[in-house]
Structures are given as C-alpha cells and as structure tokens.
Amino acid sequence: MELYNQLKGLADKVEQLKDQIETEESTKHAFILPFINMLGYDAFNPTEVVPEFTADLGLKKGEKVDYAIFQNGVPILIIECKHWKQDLNVHNSQLFRYFHVTKTRFSLLTNGIIYKFYTDLEETNKMDEKPFLEFDISTLKESIVKEIEKFHKSKFDVSSIVDNASTLKYTREIKNLIEKELEHPSTDFVRLFASKAYHGRLTSTILEEFTEIVSKAFTQMISEKVSNRLNSALNKEEEKQKIEEEAEPLSKTKIVTTEEELEGYQIVLAILRRKAEKERIVYRDTQSYFGILLDDNNRKPICRLHLNGGTKYISLFDEHRKEIKESINSVDDIYNYEELLLKTIDHYDQH
Structure with a gap:
C-alpha cells in the first residue's frame, strides 16, 4: 500500500x-x-x-x-x-x-x-x-x-x-487478442462459434451474418455479467443493512432528521419534479446518511446526503449505480448537480 x-x-x-x-x-x-x-x-x-x-x-x-x-x-x-x-x-x-x-x-x-x-x-x-x-x-x-x-x-x-x-x-x-476479437471478430473466431451453433454449411454469407451475431452476443454477455455483479453487490448491501436493523431494533430511535436534511430533500425534490411525480421521491434517514430514493426502492438510490459530520458531501450514482462522492459547503450546492440527478432518474426509468 x-x-x-x-x-x-x-x-x-x-x-x-x-x-x-x-x-x-x-x-x-x-x-x-x-x-x-x-x-x-x-x-x-x-x-x-x-x-x-x-x-x-x-x-x-x-x-x-x-x-x-x-x-x-x-x-x-x-x-x-x-x-x-x-x-x-x-x-x-x-x-x-x-x-x-x-x-x-x-x-x-x-x-x-x-x-x-x-x-x-x-x-x-x-x-x-x-x-x-x-x-x-x-x-x-x-x-x-x-x-x-x-x-x-x-x-x-x-x-x-x-x-x-x-x-x-x-x-x-x-x-x-480477446479485446481485438470483440471489436473486430476475425473469420476464424466467428467460425469457432458458428460451427457449434449452426448446423448447416458455413458459406461466406452465413459467416458474415454470424460476425454480427457473435459480436452482439459477447457484448450482451459482458453487459449482463457487469449488471449481475452490481446487483449482487446491492443485494449484499441490503442484506447487511437488514441484519444491522435486526441486530439493533432500537437504532431508529437514535436517528434525528435535521432541518438541514429536510431542506436538502426539498431541493432534490424541486429539481426532480420535472422528471418524476412528487410521490415517487422518498427519503429515508439512517444513522450514517440521509438517503433519497426513487419509488421507495433501495435499488434506486438517487443521492445520499452526509450533512452531520465535519465535512459535508453528497453521494450521487452513475448509470451502473456506482457511488460518486462530492464535497459540498451547504445544501445550496446540491443545485450544482442538477444534471446528474436528472440523469439518474432517466437511467432508472429506461431500464
């Protein structure tokens, strides 16, 4: 290290x-x-x-x-x-x-x-x-x-x-070599898979057709594997959170939702009203952060506000639900991330 x-x-x-x-x-x-x-x-x-x-x-x-x-x-x-x-x-x-x-x-x-x-x-x-x-x-x-x-x-x-x-x-x-084949499949590479999937004669026309099929199949497979890993990580996070909640049934009594957090929620709500109904934008306060979700779904995090420590910051999420942390001075700085917040709604509604 x-x-x-x-x-x-x-x-x-x-x-x-x-x-x-x-x-x-x-x-x-x-x-x-x-x-x-x-x-x-x-x-x-x-x-x-x-x-x-x-x-x-x-x-x-x-x-x-x-x-x-x-x-x-x-x-x-x-x-x-x-x-x-x-x-x-x-x-x-x-x-x-x-x-x-x-x-x-x-x-x-x-x-x-x-x-x-x-x-x-x-x-x-x-x-x-x-x-x-x-x-x-x-x-x-x-x-x-x-x-x-x-x-x-x-x-x-x-x-x-x-x-x-x-x-x-x-x-x-x-x-x-694999990367090159995925970008521009060679005839030998296409033939390897076509010969196992197609039982007719592999003419040049068939190979040309399978070139696109093979390329598309690999792209979809990689995309699905990435998606599965992300879902697996989210499931583990949810399971961990559930275990923590069961282990500490009184933990919710320790949570205090501050005026600043509610103000931050109102700012996010105002930004997102152009893309989603008010009822779909829900907040959940936890001991470690103030979370804002779409459709009250843990798998659709919009952002997380960290306002109670020495350093304030907002956690945003990209199209793969990867967390991106940005430092802020006050809740007013949330307006600087308007475009990213709107894109997050688009990502969830498109899938």
Missing part, C-alpha cells in the same frame, strides 16, 4: 509537470529517478545505481545505457530512458542490443509515463520482443503495483520474477 501511494503521488507530479519538461534529461531527473528511489535504490549511490552504464557491443565500444541497477556487484536491471512525449515502440531495438551484452535478466524501457519491463523468456540472454509487464503510471491498478513491488530492493528475487513473467506476458497477450 505504501508503494501504491508513492506511485500515485509520482503520477500526480507527472501530470502537473510534464508540459514543462522539455528534454530527455529533465524527464530522467523529474520522473524516472524518483521511480528508482521508490524501488528502494539510492540513485546517488554509484554502487547501486550507475548512470551511463557502459555496454560495449563487440567492436563497437562506448555504448551506454542510461541506468543500471546493481545488487551485490551484479547488474540486475538496465534502464533506457526517453523523453515523456516519445513513442517507446520505436526504441526497444537499442535496449535489445544492450541486454545481450550484460549479465542482467531484466530491462526497462520508459519515458516516465509508460513503463515496459522485458526479460528473456523465449531465448536465454536474448531480450524478448514484447514486454512481460507494461503499465501507464497515470492509470495504475493495485494488481500491477504488486508486480512492480517485486523489483523493490527488499524483495528482489530473479527466480520469482522470471517464474511469474511468463504468466504475466501471455495473459496480457491473450487479453489483447
């Missing part, structure tokens, strides 16, 4: 400063060296981080890679850096040459935003053409951070990373 927070901080810094970073050298100092430090390596200790590391290529002497990270006197990771605006896809051949003449099993190509980690899964001491780990620091997920953490000085283990690299690499490749 600590590394995740550090990387999120670096991502914020990248977003704030990148337009002022005009050179590759500035990219290194502002974005890449902080990343190296987060992995536990001292960028100012020449026994750990060697800048301009010499990687002689046969008769071609003096070739240098931007950084090499050492452990116990052996290079464990070489890093080639580019300016943050540069497309990394045209630069891996340079790193490919460096990898071949060093003892490392890992290399990193980065522009401070995109990071690509490589190893030699396909042929020993020959860098793979495709990375086994790739991420954009501005859209980090916790699962990726766990993989980055394996390169931390305190946890670095060559065997562990290599063993997992194959799974990471081919999982990513397969996910990319």
Whole structure:
C-alpha cells in the first residue's frame, strides 16, 4: 500500500509537470529517478545505481545505457530512458542490443509515463520482443503495483520474477487478442462459434451474418455479467443493512432528521419534479446518511446526503449505480448537480 501511494503521488507530479519538461534529461531527473528511489535504490549511490552504464557491443565500444541497477556487484536491471512525449515502440531495438551484452535478466524501457519491463523468456540472454509487464503510471491498478513491488530492493528475487513473467506476458497477450476479437471478430473466431451453433454449411454469407451475431452476443454477455455483479453487490448491501436493523431494533430511535436534511430533500425534490411525480421521491434517514430514493426502492438510490459530520458531501450514482462522492459547503450546492440527478432518474426509468 505504501508503494501504491508513492506511485500515485509520482503520477500526480507527472501530470502537473510534464508540459514543462522539455528534454530527455529533465524527464530522467523529474520522473524516472524518483521511480528508482521508490524501488528502494539510492540513485546517488554509484554502487547501486550507475548512470551511463557502459555496454560495449563487440567492436563497437562506448555504448551506454542510461541506468543500471546493481545488487551485490551484479547488474540486475538496465534502464533506457526517453523523453515523456516519445513513442517507446520505436526504441526497444537499442535496449535489445544492450541486454545481450550484460549479465542482467531484466530491462526497462520508459519515458516516465509508460513503463515496459522485458526479460528473456523465449531465448536465454536474448531480450524478448514484447514486454512481460507494461503499465501507464497515470492509470495504475493495485494488481500491477504488486508486480512492480517485486523489483523493490527488499524483495528482489530473479527466480520469482522470471517464474511469474511468463504468466504475466501471455495473459496480457491473450487479453489483447480477446479485446481485438470483440471489436473486430476475425473469420476464424466467428467460425469457432458458428460451427457449434449452426448446423448447416458455413458459406461466406452465413459467416458474415454470424460476425454480427457473435459480436452482439459477447457484448450482451459482458453487459449482463457487469449488471449481475452490481446487483449482487446491492443485494449484499441490503442484506447487511437488514441484519444491522435486526441486530439493533432500537437504532431508529437514535436517528434525528435535521432541518438541514429536510431542506436538502426539498431541493432534490424541486429539481426532480420535472422528471418524476412528487410521490415517487422518498427519503429515508439512517444513522450514517440521509438517503433519497426513487419509488421507495433501495435499488434506486438517487443521492445520499452526509450533512452531520465535519465535512459535508453528497453521494450521487452513475448509470451502473456506482457511488460518486462530492464535497459540498451547504445544501445550496446540491443545485450544482442538477444534471446528474436528472440523469439518474432517466437511467432508472429506461431500464
């Protein structure tokens, strides 16, 4: 969790400063060296981080890679850096040459935003053409951070990373292939399903028809799975609330509906009268929030007002009923979310 927070901080810094970073050298100092430090390596200790590391290529002497990270006197990771605006896809051949003449099993190509980690899964001491780990620091997920953490000085283990690299690499490749097939189904992909669903001869006309059917079927299946998961989460929330109410039958006596909450309800009601009858907009006060529902249905939350703590905020809901929290200074700020509140009514009435 600590590394995740550090990387999120670096991502914020990248977003704030990148337009002022005009050179590759500035990219290194502002974005890449902080990343190296987060992995536990001292960028100012020449026994750990060697800048301009010499990687002689046969008769071609003096070739240098931007950084090499050492452990116990052996290079464990070489890093080639580019300016943050540069497309990394045209630069891996340079790193490919460096990898071949060093003892490392890992290399990193980065522009401070995109990071690509490589190893030699396909042929020993020959860098793979495709990375086994790739991420954009501005859209980090916790699962990726766990993989980055394996390169931390305190946890670095060559065997562990290599063993997992194959799974990471081919999982990513397969996910990319699936995504491409879903967007533009190939003939082979369509034929795979059409041959099992259709018992006639698969002519070009039939395959063309099934291309649309297969694409539509997958889209519907994914949509249904997302919807089922959301409904499952809502059911669990309702069940939890029911259990809490049964466990604390006197809890309602502790609830005090304030004038401010009622004022907030009247504002929401005034906004929504254009889309729904007054009787459909119902409030329920709880110990933790003041909820406003459509049709007095827990599955149709319109918003939740949190007005009794130190910080006031409103919870809104998108088309997937995902909660979005927004800070407010007073109930008058509810008017700022008029469009979102009206859209919420539309989402429920359309489904």
